[in-house]
Amino acid sequence: MASALIRGMIRAGVTTADLVSTSDPLASTRDELARETGITAAASNFAMVERSDVLVLAVKPQSMGQVLRELAAVVTPDHLVVSIAAGVSIATISDALGAGRRVVRVMPNTPALLGEGASAYALGPNATSDDAAVVQAFLDSVGRAVRVPESQLDAVTGLSGSGPAFVYMIIEALSDGGVRAGLPRDVATMLAAQTVLGSARMVLETNLHPGALKDQVTSPGGTTIAGLHALERAGVRGALIDAVQAAAHRSAELAAVAPQ
Ligand SMILES: NC(=O)C1=CN([C@@H]2O[C@H](COP(=O)(O)OP(=O)(O)OC[C@H]3O[C@@H](n4cnc5c(N)ncnc54)[C@H](OP(=O)(O)O)[C@@H]3O)[C@@H](O)[C@H]2O)C=CC1
Numbered sequence: 685m686a687s688a689l690i691r692g693m694i695r696a697g698v699t700t701a702d703l704v705s706t707s708d709p710l711a712s713t714r715d716e717l718a719r720e721t722g723i724t725a726a727a728s729n730f731a732m733v734e735r736s737d738v739l740v741l742a743v744k745p746q747s748m749g750q751v752l753r754e755l756a757a758v759v760t761p762d763h764l765v766v767s768i769a770a771g772v773s774i775a776t777i778s779d780a781l782g783a784g785r786r787v788v789r790v791m792p793n794t795p796a797l798l799g800e801g802a803s804a805y806a807l808g809p810n811a812t813s814d815d816a817a818v819v820q821a822f823l824d825s826v827g828r829a830v831r832v833p834e835s836q837l838d839a840v841t842g843l844s845g846s847g848p849a850f851v852y853m854i855i856e857a858l859s860d861g862g863v864r865a866g867l868p869r870d871v872a873t874m875l876a877a878q879t880v881l882g883s884a885r886m887v888l889e890t891n892l893h894p895g896a897l898k899d900q901v902t903s904p905g906g907t908t909i910a911g912l913h914a915l916e917r918a919g920v921r922g923a924l925i926d927a928v929q930a931a932a933h934r935s936a937e938l939a940a941v942a943p944q
Pocket residue numbers: 685686707708709710713729742743744745747750751768769770791792793794845846
């Protein structure tokens with residue numbers, strides 16, 4: 685996820701490679717990212733904190749406790765700390781880093797790589813309006829971003845954080861349907877992906893309700909209603925609602941494992 689954000693932000697021009705550093709325990713991982721993007725690889729988190737104003741914590745929730753312990757001695761109120769970890773609360777981060785630390789919690793998603801991310805963020809009690817503007821500008825540069833109360837971030841994680849995987853599964857299944865109906869795989873996957881992209885743009889750019897857009901496609905006695913009936917019989921709506929709810933629930937569960 686960090687790689688997608690770094691590449692997306694440099695691609696968008698909101699920052700430049702010479703202003704970005706990364707650290708990762710594996711030298712090969714950090715060196716490869718540095719080589720591919722032009723950013724600097726730091727040998728330790730400690731070294732990176734010294735040279736940075738904004739720290740983006742992009743480790744797994746299960747690694748966050750160790751990283752916060754490492755950073756507590758060197759992070760000051762002059763740093764803006766941005767966490768993208770699922771489930772890890774602002775209170776957990778603030779408690780570990782110490783009083784007065786400026787913390788913003790973000791839930792981005794991987795299409796940020798192409799400037800089509802969907803992100804939401806919440807401000808900690810010491811984060812300023814300038815911090816909000818910085819985070820909003822970073823996230824706007826890689827897609828769409830919205831500020832929410834922290835209590836909504838598990839739901840955001842279930843919807844847009846995990847959502848790309850749900851959509852990839854849907855695209856793969858639509859492609860399978862095309863192959864089942866006789867199309868070559870490459871044609872089927874292109875048509876499936878472009879159909880999802882075009883339909884998403886119709887929702888965002890016409891501002892019509894998805895149900896109204898669905899009705900525009902659905903001729904009486906035609907092909908679409910036959911397909912929609914099959915989807916309703918299979919419980920696809922309920923399955924998608926369950927998927928978002930399960931992912932949101934797991935995000936809330938991760939709060940318990942994070943501080944260890
Ligand atoms: N993937 C996604 O779509 C999204 C992920 N997130 C969040 O982003 C975070 C990262 O997820 P993801 O990118 O998928 O996971 P990855 O495992 O790909 O990335 C985590 C990186 O952190 C590195 N790391 C581990 N320990 C340390 C440490 N002590 N100091 C510095 N770096 C360390 C890992 O290195 P190594 O592999 O060498 O151990 C790895 O490169 C998670 O908290 C997740 O919840 C949020 C939104 C979307």
